[in-house]
Amino acid sequence: MTRFSKDDCLADMRRRILSTDLQPGHDLDEVGLAERYGMSRTPLREVLQRLQGEGYVVMSQNRGAKVASMDIAVLRTFFQTAPMVYANIARLACENRTSAQLDALKIAQVDFTKATKGGKPDDAALANHKFHATIGHMAHNAYLVAALDRLLIDHTRLSQTFYRPASPSETMLVLKAVEQHDAMIAAIEAGEGALAIDLTIQHWDLSRDRMERFVRPNPLPVDVIPLKDRENAI
Amino acid sequence: MTRFSKDDCLADMRRRILSTDLQPGHDLDEVGLAERYGMSRTPLREVLQRLQGEGYVVMSQNRGAKVASMDIAVLRTFFQTAPMVYANIARLACENRTSAQLDALKIAQVDFTKATKGGKPDDAALANHKFHATIGHMAHNAYLVAALDRLLIDHTRLSQTFYRPASPSETMLVLKAVEQHDAMIAAIEAGEGALAIDLTIQHWDLSRDRMERFVRPNPLPVDVIPLKDRENAI
DNA sequence: TGCATACATAAAGTATACAAAAATTTTCAG
DNA sequence: CTGAAAATTTTTGTATACTTTATGTATGCA
Numbered sequence: 001m002t003r004f005s006k007d008d009c010l011a012d013m014r015r016r017i018l019s020t021d022l023q024p025g026h027d028l029d030e031v032g033l034a035e036r037y038g039m040s041r042t043p044l045r046e047v048l049q050r051l052q053g054e055g056y057v058v059m060s061q062n063r064g065a066k067v068a069s070m071d072i073a074v075l076r077t078f079f080q081t082a083p084m085v086y087a088n089i090a091r092l093a094c095e096n097r098t099s100a101q102l103d104a105l106k107i108a109q110v111d112f113t114k115a116t117k118g119g120k121p122d123d124a125a126l127a128n129h130k131f132h133a134t135i136g137h138m139a140h141n142a143y144l145v146a147a148l149d150r151l152l153i154d155h156t157r158l159s160q161t162f163y164r165p166a167s168p169s170e171t172m173l174v175l176k177a178v179e180q181h182d183a184m185i186a187a188i189e190a191g192e193g194a195l196a197i198d199l200t201i202q203h204w205d206l207s208r209d210r211m212e213r214f215v216r217p218n219p220l221p222v223d224v225i226p227l228k229d230r231e232n233a234i
Numbered sequence: 235m236t237r238f239s240k241d242d243c244l245a246d247m248r249r250r251i252l253s254t255d256l257q258p259g260h261d262l263d264e265v266g267l268a269e270r271y272g273m274s275r276t277p278l279r280e281v282l283q284r285l286q287g288e289g290y291v292v293m294s295q296n297r298g299a300k301v302a303s304m305d306i307a308v309l310r311t312f313f314q315t316a317p318m319v320y321a322n323i324a325r326l327a328c329e330n331r332t333s334a335q336l337d338a339l340k341i342a343q344v345d346f347t348k349a350t351k352g353g354k355p356d357d358a359a360l361a362n363h364k365f366h367a368t369i370g371h372m373a374h375n376a377y378l379v380a381a382l383d384r385l386l387i388d389h390t391r392l393s394q395t396f397y398r399p400a401s402p403s404e405t406m407l408v409l410k411a412v413e414q415h416d417a418m419i420a421a422i423e424a425g426e427g428a429l430a431i432d433l434t435i436q437h438w439d440l441s442r443d444r445m446e447r448f449v450r451p452n453p454l455p456v457d458v459i460p461l462k463d464r465e466n467a468i
Numbered sequence: 469t470g471c472a473t474a475c476a477t478a479a480a481g482t483a484t485a486c487a488a489a490a491a492t493t494t495t496c497a498g
Numbered sequence: 499c500t501g502a503a504a505a506t507t508t509t510t511g512t513a514t515a516c517t518t519t520a521t522g523t524a525t526g527c528a
Contacts, residue, residue, distance in 0.1 A: 049284060078377070
């Protein structure tokens with residue numbers, strides 16, 4: 001049995017939730033997780049409490065923990081709030097970034113680029129998460145970062161299909177996202193707040209279109225194959 | 235020994251931190267707190283984890299929990315962020331409020347009014363906190379509320395002196411705050427977003443002036459009483 | 469058969485003992 | 499007397515046994 005440290009367990013749980021390996025609403029069993037991570041229930045419960053504090057899970061009295069859901073109300077709020085918070089974070093990042101943080105951002109972008117070119121959708125989504133979380137740190141604003149981090153959880157979960165392009169035009173969109181990241185890095189490094197906001201909004205628009213298509217996919221064709229023909233076909 | 239439930243313990247800890255009964259940066263001893271609240275360390279640690287998730291305390295590995303500090307960086311960020319978040323929350327509250335929440339808001343305002351007129355500064359600060367947290371609930375936006383709740387922690391801690399008016403003109407300011415609350419209730423009830431934002435900014439300006447004076451009080455007089463005269467006076 | 473109540477089972481919550489880490493004090497060489 | 503190393507104490511972290519709560523199931527009565 002592999003024994004995880006509490007930090008590693010926390011990181012792995014975050015990863016599994018972000019990649020929807022653990023789906024929204026999924027019930028989390030303390031005993032099962034404690035066994036999986038090779039620790040007793042006490043530290044595992046602390047991990048769950050932490051995850052709740054970060055918005056990854058919700059807990060209720062005597063009812064255990066669930067992965068935070070993504071119902072219609074959450075989605076509505078998400079699309080309503082994200083651009084405003086993202087834009088403000090970008091502006092603050094321009095004002096407060098440090099060179100060490102810029103290095104971290106560039107590394108995240110390298111990882112992101114590799115994952116997209118290498119056709120590793122899960123890694124790409126997580127590297128994208130890291131990229132935007134790093135911009136959050138640069139903003140140096142604990143209040144807005146609390147909002148941002150929660151937005152990024154849902155954003156990453158919603159953009160699962162983004163990095164699994166199904167057509168050449170979809171592949172183009174991913175490439176465009178990579179380019180936008182590069183432009184954002186340059187704007188932040190140069191401290192050009194207005195430009196960074198502009199790029200952030202463009203990046204959001206790109207992402208939003210794909211997410212909306214994921215949330216509301218094309219309807220199934222109305223003129224379905226008659227049932228008895230289908231039975232023959234199988 | 236009085237045995238607290240975990241929820242009561244959590245609420246009491248929040249109250250003590252908001253009222254600066256537990257000052258920013260104060261070290262929290264698990265054993266001592268467990269004894270005080272009549273529970274074992276396990277549930278008390280969970281309370282601390284929760285408080286960390288809510289931004290009341292910070293915890294570090296093998297080093298225990300501290301009440302969240304309020305250093306210069308925090309204050310700077312606070313004044314920078316609060317009006318934007320408050321205004322957006324007010325607008326959303328107008329759009330999404332329910333009648334039950336309006337009732338809760340009116341009750342909070344009654345408590346607030348009583349506490350200010352009754353000369354109970356601690357109660358007034360907490361009732362004010364409750365009032366604004368209730369507007370937060372009305373906004374129905376988990377992302378922004380995460381930012382708001384953290385802002386309100388620091389706002390409440392900073393406004394400790396506000397409800398201890400030292401002069402008639404300061405008493406007037408408290409009365410004005412009460413009136414502003416009433417106007418805000420009316421605007422939210424009527425769903426007048428633009429008005430609610432306007433009132434919120436006015437309310438913020440009032441509060442900000444007092445907080446800034448608390449952070450940067452008038453300097454001590456330069457022509458101090460010579461030391462030997464003071465010794466005689468004592 | 470339908471419903472309610474009691475019982476069984478499983479899961480969450482709590483207490484406590486023990487282990488590990490940090491902080492403090494003591495001791496002793498220089 | 500000073501400072502570093504060792505020992506002690508204090509505090510935090512973890513495992514586990516026990517208690518309480520919730521839920522599902524069965525049984526009996528109308």
